[in-house]
Amino acid sequence: xxxxxxxxxxxxxxxxxxxxxxxxxxxxxxxxxxxxxxxxxxxxxxxxxxxxxxxxxxxxxxxxxxxxxxxxxxxxxxxxxxxxxxxxxxxxxxxxxxxxxxxxxxxxxxxxxxxxxxxxxxxxxxxxxxxxxxxxxxxxxxxxxxxxxxxxxxxxxxxxxxxxxxxxxxxxxxxxxxxxxxxxxxxxxxxxxxxxxxxxxxxxxxxxxxxxxxxxxxxxxxxxxxxxxxxxxxxxxxxxxxxxxxxxxxxxxxxxxxxxxxxxxxxxxxxxxxxxxxxxxxxxxxxxxxxxxxxxxxxxxxxxxxxxxxxxxxxxxxxxxxxxxxxxxxxxxxxxxxxxxxxxxxxxxxxxxxxxxx
Amino acid sequence: xxxxxxxxxxxxxxxxxxxxxxxxxxxxxxxxxxxxxxxxxxxxxxxxxxxxxxxxxxxxxxxxxxxxxxxxxxxxxxxxxxxxxxxxxxxxxxxxxxxxxxxxxxxxxxxxxxxxxxxxxxxxxxxxxxxxxxxxxxxxxxxxxxxxxxxxxxxxxxxxxxxxxxxxxxxxxxxxxxxxxxxxxxxxxxxxxxxxxxxxxxxxxxxxxxxxxxxxxxxxxxxxxxxxxxxxxxxxxxxxxxxxxxxxxxxxxxxxxxxxxxxxxxxxxxxxxxxxxxxxxxxxxxxxxxxxxxxxxxxxxxxxxxxxxxxxxxxxxxxxxxxxxxxxxxxxxxxxxxxxxxxxxxxxxxxxxxxxxx
Numbered sequence: 001x002x003x004x005x006x007x008x009x010x011x012x013x014x015x016x017x018x019x020x021x022x023x024x025x026x027x028x029x030x031x032x033x034x035x036x037x038x039x040x041x042x043x044x045x046x047x048x049x050x051x052x053x054x055x056x057x058x059x060x061x062x063x064x065x066x067x068x069x070x071x072x073x074x075x076x077x078x079x080x081x082x083x084x085x086x087x088x089x090x091x092x093x094x095x096x097x098x099x100x101x102x103x104x105x106x107x108x109x110x111x112x113x114x115x116x117x118x119x120x121x122x123x124x125x126x127x128x129x130x131x132x133x134x135x136x137x138x139x140x141x142x143x144x145x146x147x148x149x150x151x152x153x154x155x156x157x158x159x160x161x162x163x164x165x166x167x168x169x170x171x172x173x174x175x176x177x178x179x180x181x182x183x184x185x186x187x188x189x190x191x192x193x194x195x196x197x198x199x200x201x202x203x204x205x206x207x208x209x210x211x212x213x214x215x216x217x218x219x220x221x222x223x224x225x226x227x228x229x230x231x232x233x234x235x236x237x238x239x240x241x242x243x244x245x246x247x248x249x250x251x252x253x254x255x256x257x258x259x260x261x262x263x264x265x266x267x268x269x270x271x272x273x274x275x276x277x278x279x280x281x282x283x284x285x286x287x288x289x290x291x292x293x294x295x296x297x298x299x300x301x302x303x304x305x306x307x308x309x310x311x312x313x314x315x316x317x318x319x320x321x322x323x324x325x326x327x328x329x330x331x332x333x334x335x336x337x338x339x340x341x342x343x344x345x346x347x348x349x350x351x352x353x354x355x356x357x358x
Numbered sequence: 359x360x361x362x363x364x365x366x367x368x369x370x371x372x373x374x375x376x377x378x379x380x381x382x383x384x385x386x387x388x389x390x391x392x393x394x395x396x397x398x399x400x401x402x403x404x405x406x407x408x409x410x411x412x413x414x415x416x417x418x419x420x421x422x423x424x425x426x427x428x429x430x431x432x433x434x435x436x437x438x439x440x441x442x443x444x445x446x447x448x449x450x451x452x453x454x455x456x457x458x459x460x461x462x463x464x465x466x467x468x469x470x471x472x473x474x475x476x477x478x479x480x481x482x483x484x485x486x487x488x489x490x491x492x493x494x495x496x497x498x499x500x501x502x503x504x505x506x507x508x509x510x511x512x513x514x515x516x517x518x519x520x521x522x523x524x525x526x527x528x529x530x531x532x533x534x535x536x537x538x539x540x541x542x543x544x545x546x547x548x549x550x551x552x553x554x555x556x557x558x559x560x561x562x563x564x565x566x567x568x569x570x571x572x573x574x575x576x577x578x579x580x581x582x583x584x585x586x587x588x589x590x591x592x593x594x595x596x597x598x599x600x601x602x603x604x605x606x607x608x609x610x611x612x613x614x615x616x617x618x619x620x621x622x623x624x625x626x627x628x629x630x631x632x633x634x635x636x637x638x639x640x641x642x643x644x645x646x647x648x649x650x651x652x653x654x655x656x657x658x659x660x661x662x663x664x665x666x667x668x669x670x671x672x673x674x675x676x677x678x679x680x681x682x683x684x685x686x687x688x689x690x691x692x693x694x695x696x697x698x699x700x701x702x703x704x705x706x707x708x709x710x711x712x713x714x715x716x
Contacts, residue, residue, distance in 0.1 A: 009707055009710035009711045009714060010707075012706070012707070012710055013703055013704065013706070013707040013710075016702075016703035016706055016707075017700065017703040020697050020698055020702065020703060021698050021699070034393050035392050035393045035396055035532070035533065038393055038396040038397060038400060038533075039396060039533075039535075041400050042396060042399050042400035042696070042699065043696060043698050043699035044699050044700050045698065045699055174393070175393065175396075175397075177397075218700065219700060220700055220703060220704065220707075338400070338401060339378050340378055340379050340401050340403065341379070341400065341401035341402050341403055342375065342402050342576065342577060342578055342701060342704070343700060343701070343704075344374075344378065345371055345374035345375040345378060345578060346371070346578065346700070346701075346704040346707075346708070348370070348371070348374055349367055349368075349370070349371040349374075349578075349704075349707075349708070349711075350704070350707070352367035352370055352371075353367045353707075353711055356367060
């Protein structure tokens, strides 16, 4: 290996990584010290601490009724999609066309009174299946709602709840020598799935209610995820009067239609394409690259009170199961990653070499 | 950068690294805590602590006379070369040939009484230049000697001196959660230069007497150092009777000749070639690759008592200046590097892609 030309450096990279690293997540018995945490940061390796947040006020008190009482009809930003596919590669069929293409579908966002948002989530989740409605869906116009603004919402929109969680994770603050760049609250139900993507943040993810199911891939797996430049699109509420004449825009049966963002008109090569993974580790045969089969995904489910360290630049797909009350609630802390050192430029290098081979 | 094919991913890698990282070494006011050290390990970034070992017994007491008294005529392993080029790419001219090729020259090694070894070093260093001998060299048969066995020699061959240095570096032991794999003593003079190379160790390097001049390149610079497979060779003392008839084997004017290792006979492709950097950051025009000009070498000189953290996989070339007594003495601690995480497989990847482009 030292001096000869290898058959395929990308395949060798992923194979070497797999040989040197476990695909099973490390479970810690208790929260790490700052130094222990820094060792994981240095190795860019995830871990989970079961029950680390079990005694947080959030974990203890955030029932549906409590939250409704606490926040009432305060308006909150809700992401609305037909299939729970906010920020996800989605097939789009232009009006007057039969050919669909993958686009990057952003949700419709609108303010909703918090308590009715929560009622919608739980009703949708808990409605029992019936013979005519085997999956327990609500209505023809059904849509999926998710409070998922990743804009430090727990310190702004939901500031009233902030005192129920620590303002920072002590060992992360000590190790990284900084406060979180964002603290985000996520409230949804099992209909929402966060598509495979990665962030330039060190991430501490805490489950409050319900469960999250993570599929994790290390940064070296960039050549496996089939990153493509996708034209950005967004959902909007269909205007009733004109809906009959429109194509359905891939929006499905709900009252939502998918439209391309302005500036990315028909037939143009989108200058503003969003590079995004289109491979789904749960449907590995579709959109696969020649390297996808080499991936050994790391899977972990967080239960209420569990805490996950998700290192910067790791790909993650996240799906969710609800609490008995019919919601899934989580909080995450984003700490700026360190762009010095070799990891960031090397990750860019992997992408560039991978693009060259396309 | 995100989604287009870049002109040359390797050039982009090195340029990105340079933009994100300083080429000036960080200087700490005092030794780091284990956590502070771990941050440097995570960033794979060197630092120096001036005077950190100034009060070590070694730094305080290891004069030439003291060491001669202490070790006397005990036999020590000495590396002998004509030019101070132990473990270095060296031109070799086979007997009955005019064509020279670069080989990997290992020193002649022999036991020598410690006190006469030290006398040789200091005499060679301190002998004043004269008109017939402008560089102050000793003899026609001059050779360069260096105690440089990197085999944990301070805990074995020089164990008598071990109590004069800490057995481990406390913050490194705490951070890395291990004892050093080797503690090495280096005794030489200004004639010896350690050629550019890298080690799979976290290295804490401590200057005791004289000065060391380091040129450091980060692991991403592999495509710049012109790694070649070199046939291994070694110096041996020339047999007087037969020396007239031999080619000089590139051995120079001394009593040493360079011979290829067994098993790498003439004309054979050496199966046991040593992959080694042949680019020298101090002679950047020679043996350059198309990427060598992108390198921004980090240079640092250690004075007595200074301590350098040299991260794993960093290339380093080391030359030395002597103390007023005519020696250069250093101690280094090698801690096993962590092969988990992305750095090691990504470094292999850089080499493989670089080899593909040759």
